[in-house]
Amino acid sequence: MEEDMALANMGLDLIGQARALYTHAAEIEDAGHDEDQLAYLRDERAYGNLLLVEQPNGDFAQTMVRQFLYAAFIDPYWRLLTGSADATLAAIAAKAEKESAYHLRHSAEWVIRLGDGTAESHRRARAAIARLFPYTNEMFDVPADEDVLAAEGLVPDPAALRAVWRDTVSDVLGRATLALPEGGWMQSGGRDGRHSEHLGPLLAELQFLQRSFPGATW
Amino acid sequence: MVDEAAPSGPAARRAAVWRVAGTVVDPEIPVLTIVDLGVLRDVAIRGETAEISITPTYSGCPAMNMIALEISLAVEKAGLGPVTVRTVLSPAWTTDFLTDDGRRKLKDYGIAPPAPAAGRRALFGVETVACPRCGSTDTGEIAPFGSTSCKSLWRCNACREPFDYFKCH
Numbered sequence: 001m002e003e004d005m006a007l008a009n010m011g012l013d014l015i016g017q018a019r020a021l022y023t024h025a026a027e028i029e030d031a032g033h034d035e036d037q038l039a040y041l042r043d044e045r046a047y048g049n050l051l052l053v054e055q056p057n058g059d060f061a062q063t064m065v066r067q068f069l070y071a072a073f074i075d076p077y078w079r080l081l082t083g084s085a086d087a088t089l090a091a092i093a094a095k096a097e098k099e100s101a102y103h104l105r106h107s108a109e110w111v112i113r114l115g116d117g118t119a120e121s122h123r124r125a126r127a128a129i130a131r132l133f134p135y136t137n138e139m140f141d142v143p144a145d146e147d148v149l150a151a152e153g154l155v156p157d158p159a160a161l162r163a164v165w166r167d168t169v170s171d172v173l174g175r176a177t178l179a180l181p182e183g184g185w186m187q188s189g190g191r192d193g194r195h196s197e198h199l200g201p202l203l204a205e206l207q208f209l210q211r212s213f214p215g216a217t218w
Numbered sequence: 219m220v221d222e223a224a225p226s227g228p229a230a231r232r233a234a235v236w237r238v239a240g241t242v243v244d245p246e247i248p249v250l251t252i253v254d255l256g257v258l259r260d261v262a263i264r265g266e267t268a269e270i271s272i273t274p275t276y277s278g279c280p281a282m283n284m285i286a287l288e289i290s291l292a293v294e295k296a297g298l299g300p301v302t303v304r305t306v307l308s309p310a311w312t313t314d315f316l317t318d319d320g321r322r323k324l325k326d327y328g329i330a331p332p333a334p335a336a337g338r339r340a341l342f343g344v345e346t347v348a349c350p351r352c353g354s355t356d357t358g359e360i361a362p363f364g365s366t367s368c369k370s371l372w373r374c375n376a377c378r379e380p381f382d383y384f385k386c387h
Contacts, residue, residue, distance in 0.1 A: 002361035002371070009363035016278025020307070091308035095277050098312070098387040106362050 003060075006106060010067070013099040020092045040210035044199055048143065051190035052135040054199040061114050061124035066132055068107035072168040073139045073161060075100040080156035089154065108172045115176025126178055137186035139165070144192075228263040231298065235268045236261045238296045242288045245281050246366045249327045252285060256315025259306055268293060268301045273311045276367045276387070313387050325350045330372065330383040347383050349374035359383075 022035035052070055057063045078100050081093035114125040140162045142150065149155045166180075173180050189195070209216055239261065240253040252258040252272065260271040270289055274282050286303040293301045313332035316324075321331040330350045348355050354376035361371040369382045 002363070005361065005365070006363035009367055012278035012280070012367055013276065014278070016274075016276060020277060087308055091310050092277075094310035095274070095307070098310075099277060102362065102385070 007063075010103050010106070013096075013103070017092065017096045017099070020095075024088050024092065036210075040207050044195055044203055045193040047195065047199065047203070048191050048193060049195075049199075050135070050138055051187060051196055052132060052138070054190070054196060054202060055132060055135065056198055058128065058131070059124055061121065062128040062131060064107050064110040064114065065125060065128035067103065068111045068172065069132055069136055069169065071100055071104035071107050072172075073136075073158075073165050075104045076161050076164050077156060077158065080161070083153075084155065085153040104168075108168075111172055111178075112176045115173070115178040122177065125176065129173070129178055129181065133181045134185055134187045138188040138190060141188060141191060231268065232261050232263050234296070235263075235270065235293055235298050235301070238292050238298060239270055239289045242285060242292055245284045245288075246368075247324070247327070247329065249323045250320055252289075254317050254320030254323060256311060256317065256320075257285065266300060268298060270301060270303045271306045272303060273306050275311050279367055311387075313384065316384075324384055328381060329369065330381060332384045332386045345386075347372055349377060349379070350381055351379055352377040 018039070019035050022038045026033045026035055026038055050070070052066060055062075055066055057066075075097065078093045078097035082090050082097060084090040084093065111125065114121040116122070140159045142158060146155065150157045170180050187196075236258070240251055240258055242252050244250045244252065244255060244257075255275065257272050257275060258270070259273050262269045262271075270293070272282070272285060272289070282305070286305075289303050290299075290301050293299055316332065324331045328350050330347050333345055333347060345359075346355050347357050347359075349357055349372075352374060354374055356375040357372050358375060359370060360373050360380065364371045364382055368384055368387070370385050371380060372383045373380045
């Protein structure tokens with residue numbers, strides 16, 4: 001029950017952050033779009049999200065490990081973004097970094113509890129790490145069109161976060177008696193619109209109403 | 219004394235709008251007004267329209283739409299319309315915006331007010347939260363995410379009562 005509340009709370013934060021960013025993006029684009037059109041009417045290839053965050057929930061260990069690997073990256077990323085030359089981005093980040101700090105702490109506590117728990121929870125946490133780790137390298141890549149933004153001080157260079165992310169993950173996995181994977185094959189492509197097979201079904205569910213009943217409102 | 223029904227001039231109208239808008243309460247925590255919360259940011263009179271600025275407490279706070287609607291209703295009902303409500307993001311709201319009055323009302327309502335933000339960013343920080351009923355600091359967290367985005371659930375080991383804690387943000 002508590003965990004149901006926690007996941008719903010974190011989901012609400014993430015939706016709120018996405019809404020703020022889409023609203024801002026639509027204003028900058030200035031093409032008559034709004035947040036809903038960006039969310040409901042773009043095709044899969046137009047989505048530039050990380051592959052990590054479109055991976056299925058799986059079991060509870062996979063859900064929590066995914067949340068943790070992402071939070072350990074996005075939490076310091078938001079903090080750097082508070083220094084953005086774009087005042088709206090900086091304000092969105094100032095709000096989001098307070099929320100992500102709670103997400104990071106909560107998911108890290110669960111990773112430790114699962115890894116350092118029973119033989120079964122340890123096995124599942126280890127399997128989740130192995131399953132998700134190949135998607136983590138992509139977080140530090142700079143998409144072709146984003147280096148301009150970093151050069152103008154609008155967004156941070158994610159490569160600068162590699163060390164801090166690794167320190168956090170290494171610390172938590174150590175406490176969880178889980179090994180930090182070394183090297184290995186890494187998958188990327190999400191930032192350029194090349195997704196895993198899991199995004200399609202997510203978008204189908206998200207976009208169903210607007211695709212079937214264009215322009216429907218409450 | 220300003221006559222709220224017929225304020226004369228922009229300054230008087232602004233003050234009257236502020237006073238009426240400031241009576242709107244948080245739908246989740248009805249003892250707190252949006253002034254106590256620090257959500258009401260500004261009132262500006264632009265021609266015929268009173269433009270009211272509010273700031274969201276949390277990125278996904280579902281109470282914001284409700285608050286904006288209630289502000290419009292309250293101001294128009296007081297004969298001070300027309301009104302527009304806009305959302306401003308900067309500077310970002312933090313629990314430091316809660317007034318002292320607001321903190322006292324929270325405690326009286328049974329919700330522990332936010333402690334100073336020290337240690338919020340520590341990965342495994344330990345917070346000391348006093349029980350809003352008996353004042354004991356012998357308390358423990360039950361769940362870090364409570365019934366709304368802004369609260370976590372705690373238990374007092376002295377009086378044995380569970381209570382909500384308004385989290386630091």
